[in-house]
Amino acid sequence: MTxxxxxxxxxxxxxxxxxxxxxxxxLVIAGGTVAMPLINEGISLPAxxxxxxxVGLGGIEQRGDRLAIGAMATLTALTTLQEVPxxxxxxxxxxxxxxxxxGTVGGNLFTPPPGGDxxxxxxxxxxxxxxxxxxxxxxxxxxxxxxxxxxxxxxxDELVARIVVPVAPGRxxxxxxxxxxANTPAVVTVAVRAAMDGEAVRDVRxxxxxxxxxxxxxxxxxxxxxxxxxxxxxIASAAGAAAEDAQPFSDQVASTWYxxxxxxxxxxxxxxxxxxxxxRGA
Numbered sequence: 001m002t003x004x005x006x007x008x009x010x011x012x013x014x015x016x017x018x019x020x021x022x023x024x025x026x027l028v029i030a031g032g033t034v035a036m037p038l039i040n041e042g043i044s045l046p047a048x049x050x051x052x053x054x055v056g057l058g059g060i061e062q063r064g065d066r067l068a069i070g071a072m073a074t075l076t077a078l079t080t081l082q083e084v085p086x087x088x089x090x091x092x093x094x095x096x097x098x099x100x101x102x103g104t105v106g107g108n109l110f111t112p113p114p115g116g117d118x119x120x121x122x123x124x125x126x127x128x129x130x131x132x133x134x135x136x137x138x139x140x141x142x143x144x145x146x147x148x149x150x151x152x153x154x155x156x157d158e159l160v161a162r163i164v165v166p167v168a169p170g171r172x173x174x175x176x177x178x179x180x181x182a183n184t185p186a187v188v189t190v191a192v193r194a195a196m197d198g199e200a201v202r203d204v205r206x207x208x209x210x211x212x213x214x215x216x217x218x219x220x221x222x223x224x225x226x227x228x229x230x231x232x233x234x235i236a237s238a239a240g241a242a243a244e245d246a247q248p249f250s251d252q253v254a255s256t257w258y259x260x261x262x263x264x265x266x267x268x269x270x271x272x273x274x275x276x277x278x279x280r281g282a
Contacts, residue, residue, distance in 0.1 A: 003039065007050040012132060012161065015055050020134060020157055026050050028159065030072060030107035033099050034115070057106070057161055067167050068130075071106025071160045075118060078105060084165055086172035086193055090121035093176050096183040106160045109142075112150055113210045114185045114253055120209030121174060123217060124191035127165045133158035149213035170195040170203075173273040175266050179253065186210040187254045188262045190242075190270045199229040201274070206238070211263050212247035220245045221267055230275035239268035 007026075009015040019026060027046035029035045038044035057070035060077060067083055078091035079100065094100060094108070094117045108118040109129070119142075127142045131154050142163075145152050154160065173192045178184030189209030195202040206221045220241030228234045248259035 003046060003049050005048045007048070008054055009050065009052070010054045012055045012057065012159070015050065015052060015159060016132065016134065016157070018050055019159065022048055022050075024156060028052065030104040031074070031102040033095070033103040034107065034111055052159075062167070063164075065167055067165045069105050069163045069165060071104060071162060073105050075100040075103045075105065075108065078118065083167050084125065086125060086174055086191060087118065087121050087165065089172075089174045090118045090189075090191060093117055093174065093182075093189075105163055109145065109160065109163075110150070110152070113212070113214065113249070114187070114251065116209055116215055117176060117186060117189050120189045120207045120215040121191040122163060122165065123215045124172075124193045124205040124207035125165050126193075126205060127163050129154075129160055130162040130164060131155070131158045132161040137161065139164065143217060146214035168195075171274050171277050173270040173277075175270045175273070176209075177262055177266055185253050188259055188266045190263075190266045192267075192270045192274060194225075194274060200227055201225045201230060202227065206242065206267065206270075208242065208246055208263060208267075210253075211259060212249075216245070216247065218242040218245040218267070225271065230271055235268050235271045235275070238271055239264040242267040 007018050026048045028050050030052055057072040059070045060073055061068050075091045075094055079088055081088040123142050128139045129142055129145050131138050133155055134157055147153055171194055176189045177187040188211055191207045194204040204222050204225055206218045207215055209215050221238040224238035224241045225234055243260050243264035246260050246263040248256045250256045
């Protein structure tokens with residue numbers, strides 16, 4: 001069976017109405033960079049598809065100390081986002097320019113590992129997801145959005161409308177290991193955000209990508225550095241804790257064993273970047 005019906009609603013209420021009418025039989029796509037290749041190759045054969053390009057969710061606006069990013073904002077739009085440099089850096093490391101022009105920030109939340117580089121950065125930034133459904137809108141911490149591999153806490157009648165990101169001072173690091181220098185799926189991605197109190201790390205977030213069924217935080221690594229200076233010993237302790245926290249998998253990119261090893265290596269590199277920035281007075 002091939003796609004028989006394609007819906008392109010002109011507003012969010014219209015999209016929600018179509019979702020309510022057709023339920024789980026309706027495949028919702030954003031940029032289509034993941035879904036369309038599967039459809040074209042006959043791997044996924046939905047009868048009904050709904051695209052969200054016209055629903056008006058492509059904007060980015062400042063709301064006090066937070067940035068509200070429409071779910072349909074492209075990854076390219078994020079690459080020059082000066083308010084949240086960690087997010088901009090993650091977007092620049094995601095796929096190719098063609099994919100960034102089509103792929104969306106909302107769609108990146110649903111990208112199966114080893115994808116989801118932007119989602120990993122959003123997790124380190126304590127982002128929230130704004131879900132909209134018949135009952136109205138609700139905000140959900142991104143840390144509670146994923147419930148398993150390709151499953152989320154979004155209701156069957158809800159759509160992701162925006163991602164809300166705090167804008168706060170601090171330091172960040174983003175490192176990605178792939179088989180190539182660019183346009184490559186991740187072996188491991190690490191995003192770190194932290195405030196600094198002199199030489200001591202405060203309020204640190206360490207997020208891992210391609211190291212589990214979805215982006216995840218390393219509580220062990222965070223505890224290892226919280227309130228401490230980033231000495232080589234502290235960094236090594238955090239790297240080891242992150243490798244323990246990881247839930248790696250094997251695929252065509254890397255093995256479970258290699259991914260776990262590289263989680264430790266890349267967390268060490270990310271924290272070393274933070275330490276180097278502190279020494280430079282950045």
